[in-house]
Amino acid sequence: MDINTGTYDGYLQSLSKNRRGYIRKKQRALESEFKIESVFSKSEDVYLSVFDETFEIQKLRWGTTRPRRSHEYMQAVRDSNSELFRDSLMAFLGIRANGRLISYRLGFIHENCFYDWNTSYDPGFEKFSPGALSIAYLVEKLIDEGVHKIDFMAGYYDYKLSYSPDPRIYENKLYVLCGSSLKARFVAWYFLYGRDKAKQVYSRIRDYRLVKWIRS
DSSP, rough: OOOOSSSSSHHHHHHOHHHHHHHHHHHHHHHHHHEEEEEEEOOHHHHHHHHHHHHHHHEEEHTTSOOOOOOOHHHHHHHHHHHHHHOOEEEEEEEETEEEEEEEEEEEEETTEEEEEEEOOOGGGGOOHHHHHHHHHHHHHHHHHHHOOEEOOOOOOOOHTTTTTTTTOOOOOOOOOOOOOOOHHHHHIIIIIIIIHHHHHHHHHHHHHHHHHHOO
C-alpha cells in the first residue's frame, strides 16, 4: 500500500469520503472519553518495556481460542525481535488510553516499507475499533518517518484496502498438488474451500459465545 502523500492530511484527503469519515468519527469518540497517546518507536528499550503488555493483550483478545505459547517460545520471540530492534529493522506502534495499552502493531522495516507482522487490541475497547484505528495512527507516524509503503503480509482484505490512497484488486493464490487418495483430496478441499467456510462458522460461534457471556 503506497502512503507517499507527503503529509497525513494529504493522506486522509486521498481516501474515500466514507473511510475518512469513519476514521475521524472513531478517533473523536475515543479521544472524547480517554486521554490518547500514540507511540511509534524503533527502540529496543521501548519494545522490551511493552513486551509483557502486548502478550497480555493477545491473551485478552484470543482467550482460549488459540494455543497458549510456552515461556520458552515467548522468550525466543523476545530475543529475536530485540536484535532486529537493535538494528532499527523493526518498529512498534502502540495506542494508549489513559496510560493503558489498548492496541499495537509490530512490523519490519525494509527498503522504505513497513511489513505489518503482528497486531492485536484489547476487546474491551472494541466499540472504538482500536485495531482498525491503529492503521490510521500507524500511517501518520510512518509518513513522519519518511516510510512510503505498508505491506500487510497476511492478505489484502477489503478493510485494509480501504486505507489505501490507491486501492487495487489483489489476489492471494494458493497452488495445491495432491494425489487421488481420499486423504489427499480432503486436504486439497480444505485449503481451497473448507478453510474459509470454517472461519465463517467459527466467527459466528465466537460472536454468539461472547454475546451469551455478556448477557449472563
